[in-house]
Amino acid sequence: MSGEALNELGRIKQSQQTALARLRAHAIALRAVGDEAGANRLALQAIALSRQNLTLATARRKLLLREPLAPQTAALKTLALQAETATARMQALIDALEQATRLVNIIGRILAVLQ
Amino acid sequence: MTRFSACSLVLLIGCAAPDMTPAIDEARLLLADTNTSLQPAIAPVAAAELAAAEQAAMAEGKVILDLAGDCDFEVARANGRMVSDCTLVENARPTTGPVNATQVLDAMDALETYFAALGALADARTSAEVGARTKALLDAVGKLDAGKGADGLARIAAAARERSELVGGVAGFVANQARAKALRRVVRRADPVIGRMAEIAAAWLDTQPGNMPAAQEQLLAAQEALILASNPAARATAASELRAAFTAFRKAEAASPATRILLLRRMHAAIAAGPSGVDGFEAVLETLEDIRALIDLAEET
Numbered sequence: 001m002s003g004e005a006l007n008e009l010g011r012i013k014q015s016q017q018t019a020l021a022r023l024r025a026h027a028i029a030l031r032a033v034g035d036e037a038g039a040n041r042l043a044l045q046a047i048a049l050s051r052q053n054l055t056l057a058t059a060r061r062k063l064l065l066r067e068p069l070a071p072q073t074a075a076l077k078t079l080a081l082q083a084e085t086a087t088a089r090m091q092a093l094i095d096a097l098e099q100a101t102r103l104v105n106i107i108g109r110i111l112a113v114l115q
Numbered sequence: 116m117t118r119f120s121a122c123s124l125v126l127l128i129g130c131a132a133p134d135m136t137p138a139i140d141e142a143r144l145l146l147a148d149t150n151t152s153l154q155p156a157i158a159p160v161a162a163a164e165l166a167a168a169e170q171a172a173m174a175e176g177k178v179i180l181d182l183a184g185d186c187d188f189e190v191a192r193a194n195g196r197m198v199s200d201c202t203l204v205e206n207a208r209p210t211t212g213p214v215n216a217t218q219v220l221d222a223m224d225a226l227e228t229y230f231a232a233l234g235a236l237a238d239a240r241t242s243a244e245v246g247a248r249t250k251a252l253l254d255a256v257g258k259l260d261a262g263k264g265a266d267g268l269a270r271i272a273a274a275a276r277e278r279s280e281l282v283g284g285v286a287g288f289v290a291n292q293a294r295a296k297a298l299r300r301v302v303r304r305a306d307p308v309i310g311r312m313a314e315i316a317a318a319w320l321d322t323q324p325g326n327m328p329a330a331q332e333q334l335l336a337a338q339e340a341l342i343l344a345s346n347p348a349a350r351a352t353a354a355s356e357l358r359a360a361f362t363a364f365r366k367a368e369a370a371s372p373a374t375r376i377l378l379l380r381r382m383h384a385a386i387a388a389g390p391s392g393v394d395g396f397e398a399v400l401e402t403l404e405d406i407r408a409l410i411d412l413a414e415e416t
Contacts, residue, residue: 069222
């Protein structure tokens with residue numbers, strides 16, 4: 001339920017971003033042609049919309065902060081451990097190959113002495 | 116011929132797994148930079164949280180500290196270790212309940228550990244080393260012969276000599292594939308975890324002093340004041356306040372740890388998408404551009 005609410009809030013914010021950029025661009029365009037009143041009206045609308053966005057963002061933050069962070073942290077630590085284990089396995093293979101090479105070299109020297 | 120033979124063995128050796136190292140290195144740099152600015156700001160808050168939690172626990176008659184490990188130097192020496200295995204466990208650390216500075220710092224630590232582990236796993240040198248060691252082993256077997264050994268041994272030695280280059284290369288390739296597979300598995304599993312973690316941590320950081328929402332509210336208020344100013348003197352004051360609010364807003368944007376953590380989430384999502392795919396590659400490039408833009412802004416302000 002909270003996930004759906006968060007997604008909905010995300011969609012609203014996206015459309016508001018587009019609307020904000022357009023309002024500010026139109027306000028600048030109107031001011032450039034001398035329409036101060038029109039420009040101010042649009043700029044104030046942009047401010048009102050941005051404040052509305054801040055309110056939505058605050059609501060979203062409140063929803064997010066209800067979730068505990070500790071389980072995500074624990075899950076990430078487990079995954080880090082898995083990555084470390086995979087690296088260690090690779091290193092163990094390298095070490096085993098190195099030891100096998102040493103053993104073969106020793107066998108070679110023994111054979112040379114025996115023959 | 117099997118499907119496998121579509122890529123001949125020689126070609127196969129040349130087929131490298133996608134190199135995620137540059138993207139992982141970039142993410143680690145971003146994380147280190149975020150931690151540098153974050154630690155001094157929220158470590159005192161975490162210390163205060165711990166002190167408050169300890170006081171509350173002690174008031175309830177709880178033991179707030181424990182020793183873990185052997186904590187016995189005699190045992191350590193007897194076992195060939197010069198330093199005992201001893202740590203102090205803080206039982207009252209506020210790691211549960213509502214999101215706080217302690218949990219955010221723990222999350223940052225976990226992210227650092229994770230990206231370090233990812234960096235080590237992504238290091239292609241380990242695969243090359245497997246190939247080189249395999250070839251070295253076969254070369255050593257090849258030298259066993261020298262015409263002095265038994266027939267069976269001579270045949271093994273001859274086979275090893277003939278195949279050392281090819282088998283060494285294939286071993287390196289197989290190791291590379293195994294490494295890449297492990298990397299992909301870990302990254303894909305971690306992505307939703309990091310996504311949620313970054314959102315929650317950023318939400319908390321955006322409630323702290325000097326946060327972006329407060330800077331934006333001040334910017335909007337300053338612009339509104341300028342538009343509504345009724346005389347030239349008021350307009351001049353409001354204009355000066357808007358300039359100051361704009362500078363503060365840009366500075367807050369450049370320094371915002373929440374923005375950086377959200378950028379790190381995007382960086383990881385791009386790594387998880389895989390740089391071999393077109394979408395994944397573009398996502399990595401876009402995120403790198405965003406990181407550069409953020410760094411440029413930090414240098415400007």
